[in-house]
Amino acid sequence: MSDTAQTETTDRSPKRKQTRQRPVSMMRSTVLAVSFIVVGFGIGTVLARTRTSAPEFPADLSPEAGFARDMSVHHTQGVDMADTIRLRTDDSTLRTLATDIVLTQQSQIGRFSAWLDIWGLPVGPTRDPMAWAGMNHPDGRMPGMATRDQVEALDTLAIAQAEVEFLRLMIAHHEGAVTMAQAVLPLAKRAEVTKMAQVVITGQQREIDAMRALLSNRAA
Amino acid sequence: MKFRYIAAPLVVALLASCGTGKSTPVNTTATASPGVPVSTIVFASQEHTTADVEYPHTPPIGGDHHPGWQNCGVYRQAIIDENAVHSLEHGAVWLTYRPSIASADIAKLEQLAKNQTHVLVSPHESQSATIVASAWGAQQSFDAFTADIATFVRTFQQGPQTPEPGAVCNRGIGQPQ
Numbered sequence: 001m002s003d004t005a006q007t008e009t010t011d012r013s014p015k016r017k018q019t020r021q022r023p024v025s026m027m028r029s030t031v032l033a034v035s036f037i038v039v040g041f042g043i044g045t046v047l048a049r050t051r052t053s054a055p056e057f058p059a060d061l062s063p064e065a066g067f068a069r070d071m072s073v074h075h076t077q078g079v080d081m082a083d084t085i086r087l088r089t090d091d092s093t094l095r096t097l098a099t100d101i102v103l104t105q106q107s108q109i110g111r112f113s114a115w116l117d118i119w120g121l122p123v124g125p126t127r128d129p130m131a132w133a134g135m136n137h138p139d140g141r142m143p144g145m146a147t148r149d150q151v152e153a154l155d156t157l158a159i160a161q162a163e164v165e166f167l168r169l170m171i172a173h174h175e176g177a178v179t180m181a182q183a184v185l186p187l188a189k190r191a192e193v194t195k196m197a198q199v200v201i202t203g204q205q206r207e208i209d210a211m212r213a214l215l216s217n218r219a220a
Numbered sequence: 221m222k223f224r225y226i227a228a229p230l231v232v233a234l235l236a237s238c239g240t241g242k243s244t245p246v247n248t249t250a251t252a253s254p255g256v257p258v259s260t261i262v263f264a265s266q267e268h269t270t271a272d273v274e275y276p277h278t279p280p281i282g283g284d285h286h287p288g289w290q291n292c293g294v295y296r297q298a299i300i301d302e303n304a305v306h307s308l309e310h311g312a313v314w315l316t317y318r319p320s321i322a323s324a325d326i327a328k329l330e331q332l333a334k335n336q337t338h339v340l341v342s343p344h345e346s347q348s349a350t351i352v353a354s355a356w357g358a359q360q361s362f363d364a365f366t367a368d369i370a371t372f373v374r375t376f377q378q379g380p381q382t383p384e385p386g387a388v389c390n391r392g393i394g395q396p397q
Contacts, residue, residue, distance in 0.1 A: 070335075076388075083391055122374040
């Protein structure tokens with residue numbers, strides 16, 4: 001069906017020209033309108049998906065999630081031990097090292113929980129330690145973790161002994177952390193996870209070296 | 221310029237800005253524990269006090285509390301409510317049981333705290349339910365040990381109800397098992 005519309009406007013001012021509308025079919029304008037709508041929504045949908053769709057977040061049973069959770073538990077003990085010695089020691093070098101461990105590891109715990117939050121996952125471990133790495137430790141603890149008695153001894157031993165015991169325990173603790181980080185490196189797909197694992201490996205290795213030096217100074 | 225030459229691109233642009241806006245979530249996590257509404261309780265006060273506090277819930281799930289938080293972990297003796305409430309403020313889940321329950325069930329509850337940083341387990345003499353799971357502003361009672369308790373822990377340990385995200389549950393008071 002075609003409609004012919006023809007209008008003639010009367011001159012309202014000397015500058016105004018007479019206009020005459022071109023004939024436009026109802027069908028054509030409908031098709032045009034519909035195609036605009038379709039194209040519009042198509043562009044919008046594509047844009048929306050690429051802008052707001054979540055990247056591939058790790059799943060609940062993923063190595064990334066397992067590493068973030070287990071490492072938080074591991075670090076929590078590290079903070080416990082380092083803070084205990086930090087408060088007791090008179091050795092300023094040892095105190096500085098302990099402070100560094102406390103603040104850095106607590107901050108990293110914060111990062112791990114932030115990841116889990118963003119990934120939409122519960123923060124606490126949901127499996128046995130290191131299950132995400134296919135490892136199973138015989139006593140069910142993570143690599144390098146101290147026992148409850150060992151941690152408590154740091155508070156009750158005479159300070160000279162406590163400092164030596166702290167250095168021994170913390171070296172083992174750090175070596176365990178390095179093992180965990182090395183385990184996640186080949187398994188993780190997320191850049192922030194592999195980056196953090198690398199940070200743990202290099203940073204804690206440096207601290208192991210520093211602690212070995214302090215230990216040898218104590219002829220232990 | 222003819223109006224229709226502006227109108228068409230305008231329409232396209234307008235519709236483009238709407239789009240569908242939705243994307244498929246990649247992670248669907250079962251969060252809420254069945255039957256536990258995440259509470260909208262607003263506590264009148266959540267200050268530090270050294271006095272005893274009168275709490276409306278047993279065990280308490282928020283409000284004023286002592287300056288020291290109870291270190292998370294397992295306790296075989298009752299702990300002070302006012303310290304536990306501070307731990308709840310830090311995101312802890314507190315699992316309490318009537319002292320008379322079977323030791324096998326106590327062991328199962330204690331297992332839920334193993335390798336967790338923000339789970340407290342202790343006996344509670346004045347509670348009427350067999351087992352209670354509490355978090356800041358949320359509580360669920362149980363007649364017996366069930367799998368739902370682990371779900372509560374998953375939902376609320378350092379969960380969205382935590383008034384102080386990032387706060388620790390160690391370096392406080394008490395020596396857990």
